[in-house]
Amino acid sequence: MPLTTTCHMNKNAIVITHGLLNTNQAKTAHGLVRDTSQYQVLGIIDQVSAGRDVREIVSQAPGPIPIYASLGECLNSASEPINYCLVGVAGHGGKIPPGMLDTVKEALKSKMHIINGLHEYLSDLPEVAQLAEKNGVTITDIRKPKPKDQLHFWEGGIYNIPALKIAMLGTDCNLGKRTTTRLLLHALHQANINAEMIYTGQTGWMQDNRFGFIFDSTLNDFISGEIEAAIVQCYRAVNPQVILLEGQSSLRNPGGPGGSEFLVSGEAKQVVLQHAPARKYFSGYEHLNVEIPTLESEIELISLYGSEVIGISLNIEGLTLEEARQYQQRYQQELGVTTLLPLYDDFTELINTIRPLL
Structure with missing residues (x-):
């Protein structure tokens, strides 16, 4: 039973998986490919699976979403502005995979808001927070605990x-x-x-x-x-x-x-x-x-x-x-x-x- 995706508020997004798309560590990306009412996913950044049809990787994906080897390649091919970058992995311990931080910084320089579901908070990294402020975008660390009140x-x-x-x-x-x-x-x-x-x-x-x-x-x-x-x-x-x-x-x-x-x-x-x-x-x-x-x-x-x-x-x-x-x-x-x-x-x-x- 395929899912349908409905987007709200022009939230065009890319999902970054850093070579992990074809593993169970990318379950966040798989979920977003199948179904999201918040974002319009226009591309996936994954150097290992680049060029493949996402439907070969994600069972019951409702339609094709291009997989790019780099953010630069994605931006050169995009027909619409992309304003959100979603971290699409959730590995053991919730750490940022080595090398993914470079793509996050590149996305910030391209004026994309970052949505991060890992236990490691991007907004706590001074160089990342400064880049966000400099480019007028935000970092949302979903797993940051709510204030006690x-x-x-x-x-x-x-x-x-x-x-x-x-x-x-x-x-x-x-x-x-x-x-x-x-x-x-x-x-x-x-x-x-x-x-x-x-x-x-x-x-x-x-x-x-x-x-x-x-x-x-x-x-x-x-x-x-x-x-x-x-x-x-x-x-x-x-x-x-x-x-x-x-x-x-x-x-x-x-x-x-x-x-x-x-x-x-x-x-x-x-x-x-x-x-x-x-x-x-x-x-x-x-x-x-x-x-x-x-x-x-x-x-x-x-x-x-x-x-x-x-x-x-x-x-x-x-x-x-x-x-x-x-x-x-x-x-x-x-x-x-x-x-x-x-x-x-x-x-x-x-x-x-x-x-x-x-």
Whole structure:
């Protein structure tokens, strides 16, 4: 089910990936290629994949976006002014890849605003900040924590929100939870169901930053309150029937467990669970042989929180499509839960599961 991209406010943008476009470190770029309501992506800067069709790299990309070897090449080819440069990578530890800083500086000299979702803040680098000021542009470090006076404690207002809240969780990180969330969001809209999404990561912010917060840059004391506040704000603003909560990491990923907050503090009684059948170890910890628990045990754990898995979404990395279909059929039969390949299937069956819950 391809996504559509709608742009607002003439935000023409390039995405820089510095040779990483064809890796899972470029998941931010992949998300922006598939779907963004904030920016019109006119090009990608990636010296390794330059000249290729982006649809060969990003599954279900809705259309061709040129990939250039350098920013200079992009600017020489662009038919419209480009005023935003989006950092399209999100590697382990959130550091700026070596060499990418040169492209950032070049973009600033070309009077582009910088949007950065990494943990390393570009605005804290004096030479970069000075370049931005000199050229009259801004640097937005999405992961900079909010001031404490803008953060919320959990207060219980969630109990007054009658919208159906669905947590989009996974058995690991880097599985495609956000992509599935966006796909389901569009499918709900196409089914004439009023739905909204609460983003919780930097890519979600870049795609549509109306309702949400950055989970991994929020002080732990305020995570529950920020989830609640985002849901309450969303409901009061647009009165949706369904609110989708973008999950982060997984309930049992030792490097950063997350998910219980959506079930407990966000009162999500329904869950769509993302899983990669071919992935044996938690992402980034393969050298430690830390195995991902079984899908069956994850469903059982979620049920202990008082929530129900109403859908399973499969990431098919390491599998052929035929092998993925076999897993899909097996899970559907053995677990009795709607199972889909989000980049290949429509969401009709899942919509039919959700509709009676409204």
